[in-house]
Amino acid sequence: MNAAATPLLELRDVSTSFRVGGFFTPRLLKATQEVSFTLDRGEIVGVVGESGSGKSTIARLISRLVPTTGGAMLLDGDDVLVSEPRRASLAYRRRVQMIFQDPFGSLNPVHTVAHHIERPLLLHGKATKENARSAALELLDDVGLRPAEDFIDQHPHSLSGGQRQRVAIARALAPEPDIILADEPTSMLDVSIRMDVLRLLDDLRHKRGLAILFITHDLAAAKHLADRIVVMYAGRMMEEAPADQLVKEPAHPYSQLLMAAVPRRGGSLHDPLPADPGTPPLVDPRPGCPFAARCRQTVAACTTTTPPVIQLGPGHRVACHLHTARTQ
Amino acid sequence: MTRILLVGALVAAILTPACAEPAMEPEPGVLVVSREQVGSWVRNFNPLLAGGLARWPTRGGIYEPLMVHNPAQGAWTPWLATGFTWGEDVTSLSFSLREGVRWSDGEAFTADDVVFTFDLMKKVPAFDTQGHWRYLRSVSAPDPQTVQFAFARPFVPGMEKIAHQVIVPRHVWESVEEPVSWTNPDPVATGPFTEVRRFDHQVWELGKNPNYWMDGAPKIEALRFPAIPSNEQATIALMHGEVDWAGNFIPAIDRIFAGRNPEHHRYWFPNFGGAIFLYPNHTVGPLKDARVRKALSRAIDRDKVVQVAMYDYTSPADVSGLSDGYAQWRDEAALTEDPWTDFDPAEAARLLDEAGLPLGEDGLRRGTDGQPVTLELSCITGWSDWVRAAQVIARNLQGVGLDVSVKSYDFGAWFDQLQRGEFALSIGWASYGPTPYGFWVGAMSSGSMFPIGEVAPQNWHRFSDPEADTLLAAFERTADPAEQERIAHALQARFQATAPLLPLFLDPSWGEANTTRFTGFPSAENPYSRLSPNHELEFLHVLTRIAPREPVVAEGN
Amino acid sequence: MGGTARYLLGRLGFYLLAAWVALSLNFLIPRMMPGDPATVMFARFQGQLSPEAMDALRETFGLSDASWWSQYWTYLRHALVGDFGTSVAYFPEPVTGVLLRGLFWTVVLAGSAVVVAFAAGTLLGTLAAWRRGGWLDSVLPPVLALLGAFPYFWLAMLALFVLGFGMGLFPLRHAYSDQLTPGLSPEFLASVFRHTLLPALTLVAVSLGGWMLAMRNTMIGVLGSDFIEYAHARGLAPRRVMLAYAARNAILPNVTGFGMALGFVLGGALLTEIIFSYPVQGYLLIQSVRAQDYPLMQGLFLTISLAVLAANWFVDCATVALDPRTRR
């Protein structure tokens, strides 16, 4: 395999489960099951799904905040789960950074903006004690907090949500990472400024060649920002396709349902939905397709066997028996 | 808001009946006694059980001894026995028993009961707390009114122990299977009070013996014992007149008790008991030297100790270490020869210089190694009078250049150290009995001395004197009062010369009485006994003499 | 529901474990103390007892030279059947008898004091929070805080001397009048009430502030909840909102505190005994320590520990009953 063909990050059948419940009543929550996709330099991959679909877990898996229970995670072709099984190395941390959903929770209220940005700079040797402040000022300027001097000594509570999220982005940029995991970076922000933050991420991708994993529940935002979109349901990957293609021709019934639920100009609440609304099973799913209970197009196999992921077209993969049957 | 008012009204309604419970007077002739400080009563009248676990007055008031010693007069009073005679070589002793004595169930009291009691103690070692069977060989009853004690060796002090042994009825006790843990809930005895009329955990009553042998005694109907757990509560009870007779320490007694009712609130704290000493450990450096010990003694301001620690209720001890109760044994003339219990810091300093403990520039005395002499003075946590005394003593000793610090330990720890000889200075008591024999054994005999680290029941300071040993052996072999007195004076002289212990003050005997309802309590004017109920057996005198006061109304008519 | 039972059983398991630890500590502590009961007994006589008596005493108390391990097993076996041996200080009464006596009056005094303090404090806290800034809310907290800051025994002594001794309003000692025979007669019960009132009131006085403030502060927090606003919006009567919505939820943390307090008072009323001569367990404890009465000490310590554990378990049960969210 030559270097060019090796994706920057590749997930192969990554699974994880958590123990929930009490000491005497343990249950296994399968947060993700056999998730596979790749992420390349300069690419934005969107991951969409409802709450509980496991989309945030993917970000936490890659950031090594939660342990995996199976599969492989390849960074430049090297399976990090093998080379650094217990805890992520500092080198890995430098390359993979994360932006969290809640800018109020992801900045420590007792520390200043300077602390938040200087700390990773120093930790990863990107600055010395002497020039940490100027490097931090530069980063703040990069993320659009101008003039940076006005912000650097502030505490998080004196900043607005959008400003905080920019600080969080600056912090993620400090180690000069290759990958940024953005976990719903705008869902807590005011509508009028969301696009600014997304645009900033887009610019950074172009300027710095970053790979961004964009996790969102907003299919429309994913469509506008991402190159490819992965649809998650109940911890499983349902479909993966180039963004435009997914929006125009969603192959999976769940993707279709998601599409139908998005408000659109001229649309009406009276338009029919293609599937039964309901909640995805979280714990100990039954065999078969997790979406089978809500799906209106089930075949016999849906309740017995888990549909395999099949290739529908270039970059378009789906896990659905309807398509399995069709391709066979 | 109305609810709050309602709650307030409710509280008021509750409080009203709470106001002052009607004070109920005990029935006439029932004497209320406060002697044991306990939270609740346990019904136990086993007089042979060690450790005073039986209710007061089981040993004495319920079960009686052969004879009763009275330190106020230094004499023995015949009780169940009318007298005793020593046999040849003082190896046998016979007591003749009083006639007409009956157990409270009506059975006759005989020599058989005495023999049974002593044999029981032989069979059950836990009962032999006096160690009778260390000197006895056998006990027999030649006739129903005579008991014969055969000794294994000549041991005159044994008579005191035998005379003070309380006697239990054979016909009851011979069928008891586990005598040690038997609580004897309904005692059958010879004493003045034998009938348990009531027993609650908070109060109990003991009625008089219907068959008591002494004519006209007891004069009171019953004794009542409320459970009072603390000194403070006991004092309140006395002040309120709820208690007629007590043996408590009461601070400022003139003001808070006697002063409240000068006519009827009486107290008498005579010094007929033992004494409290400063124990110098003879194995610790400079304390080996008698001059140093005497210097220490000279440095102590005993008047201050008595004033601060003992509220002036007692008096300083003298060089004999013997209290007023031992008047007949004391050699008054010898006391002035070398009065090392007198407060004289200058003399103390001279003695220390002489003993080679020079004063350093920092004001501290140096030992032979050139280091300052530091001594720890141990006392017991919570024994407040001793702690106070220790504080005064430490200050006094610091005054002559000795670095003495007070350290208080929990009783268990303190006693453990004391018995093993692992201390420097400590306050402590000494043996006390009808004669000072036991005191001298503990102070100076080689028989009571154990090596450091071993548990010594007495002689904690580790001292023995060959001359004293000889004198004590002689004392054990003579029943002749004149000879006994001669030996006692010689022993006192040895004590004064060697200063093995430093007498501090006399241990006072606490006794209070409320004479509103009863008369006949002992006092300084009528010292037929000490007033305190705390002295086992001695209080029998009081129990048999006090009488209800005739109703004033009846007198007027 | 099965989950609830299992949860409660799990808590029970924990408490059993804690009981075992308490049991073992209980075994160890007295054995690590210097001296033994015989020496203490001996000392009571201050030299009037012959030295020979000591061995006899040791024999009486059955002081064992067996190894700690074998003593420990014997101890555990006996403890399981409630046999703590014979008390030394109350020889030859079995420890169980001594304990039961103390326990009864402890429950009467401490139990009623805690219940009254809890009930009154909670009610006052509820009213204060409901009428914020009212006289109840502005006057009572500082007064009760000051009252609670006094050492308990100090207040108790002052109360005894001023109200009991000086003014003759209350009996000075004991749980009932000495003139009465224990029974269920009205006079006896009235006497018990009179004797219990002052000790209980002093206990209530020092703890009332804590309950009130805890309830008030929790309640103020609860009053800020959406469901209070929602209840008002539905036109519910204020009293209904105060009791069934606000107080009902605010009381939950206090219930946990109630378990702790119950246990604390069982052991902590020892100063009461000494000051009011009320025959509760506390005095027994001091006495057993002074007399080196291991069996009694162990029995007491264990009773108190078990009482605390039982109280906590009941609180767990109560919490489950009161808070449906804890049910699984």
Added chain:
Amino acid sequence: MSRGRSEGRRWLDALLGNRKSMVGLAIVGAFVLMSLVGPSLVQDASAFVATPHQPPSAAHWFGTTGQGQDVFAQTVVGARLTLAVGFTCGFLVIGIGSVIGATAGYVGGRVDEGLSLLTNVFLVLPGLPLMVVVAAWLPAGPGTLLAVLTLTGWAWNARVLRAQTLSLRGKDFVAAAQVSGDGPLRIVMAEILPNMLSLMVSSFIGATVYAIGAQVGLEFLGLGDIGAVTWGTNLYWASNDSALLTGAWWTFVPTGACIALVGFGLTLINFAIDEIANPALQSETIWRKQLSVTPPPGAATPVEVGLA
């Protein structure tokens, strides 16, 4: 260390602006000052200087004890050891509590289970009886009291701090620090602990109040070093000399009042901390200051035309 300094500054400002904390700080400060300089200004507290049980007079402001010591001197000198033991115990309790609580809360898993069990066992062990037993066993003195009070006092704080750590551990800023590459120790020290400052301070105050109270209680029972001069031993001796029976209230009242005042002062500071940390209580204060009526929330939004 500069970390958390400005957070501390914010708290300090808030405390200084709060009436309750100002009163509390003034009381506690006065007593601390008294305990520091007082003993060198008064006469020897243990000296037996005068006739016993003298009522207050010009010579002896608070009278004399049953043994003729100066009560004023004893009250002043007693503050030193009592407060020293109280505050030291507060520090130790909070120290042990934070180490165990933070470790259990942050590390989780088996470590948490083990430490929580330990904490809970100590929590359900009866404190005062344990204190009595242990205090009787160890040699009397301040060190023993400190050990006993710490032993029986740490568990509550460990539990509270564990719960707080647990909730902070779930915050994204901790995850963010992990992603940045910070190690566990650093995260606990620099990210979590500064956020628990108010809780730690109020726990410290609570532990100090508890330590002073329990210490005085133990000493009153005679389980302390009754040779030392502390507030507890003062009361022990007062009771021993039957202060109230003999009418010598002056040996009993000043010390008790001092203990209550210190406790009250500390409690006031805690009230203030509660108020500052708890927005609900804060808004309540604001509400009360600016409006005459204080209806329960939501009952009916008040209408005060022209207020703004």
Added chain:
Amino acid sequence: MPEPLLRVENLDVAYLAADGPVRATSKVSFTLEDGEILGLVGESGSGKSTVAKAAMRVLGQPAVITGGSVRFRGREVLRMSDAELRQWRWRDVSMVMQSALNAMNPVMTVLDHVLDTLAAHGITGAAAKKRAGELLDLVEIDRHHLRSYPHELSGGMRQRVVLGIALALTPPLVFMDEPTTALDVVVERQIMRKLVALQAELGFAVLFITHDVSLLLEFATRIGVMYSGRLVEVAPTQLFRDGARHPYSKGLLGAIPRIDSDEAPVSIPGSPPSLKNPPPGCRFHPRCADALDVCETREPPLVQIGADHWAACHVLEVA
């Protein structure tokens, strides 16, 4: 002119803060007719929820209504006594809150909530129980959930329960404060469909508060836009969608990424002002591309700019 169902005039609400009151809404005026759905859209801190809660006078501490009037069928709500308010609430106006989980008493079952509500308005016993069952049927929830506690229901079910409770006394007016914000898109869709169906069936008027203008566009009769405590534009939905006039309304519509268009959304520059330190004049002027000098000094009033179209903007006045 007959009185409308609800008339809010110049409503001023202030929140009390440590350093004095903060004005949360200022001079908010609108009317609502029977059977109408008025959507109020705005960002966080725009005062949209405050308006609804203040109109019902359930705004929790520490808020005060400092001016204006709220009239329900001509009756002044701000002058009602506590007892009158309790009577009026729910019988005439009910509300659905943002998070049903927080709105429901965690220790009470669904049935308890319904019964409490009915009992407060005199309906008790069997009639109340029967009504409770009917309400669950209405919102399509199995009746066995009457015995469920709030935490035992899914988010969507809870929200439907709360919707059911709001209709317990079939009031003519329901306030809905972001009733679907916490839900996933699919569930939101489902609930909104139910809501619209019920509204059509029962004919109650709705004041619908949301930050999601694209949702409103699909069902509201009229749309009002709030910014920093002011109502800046009100227009019928059709008119608003195609011809919103206020710069902020226009910006808002353009800032939302659309699934059915490739047109790139554009943010409004800057960020919403804080209520504590609002800019002088028109509060939107710092973010407004069309701002005039007057915008910095004078606050524009809400004026009619077309048929049933109102806006508060100097630029439009000039035009």
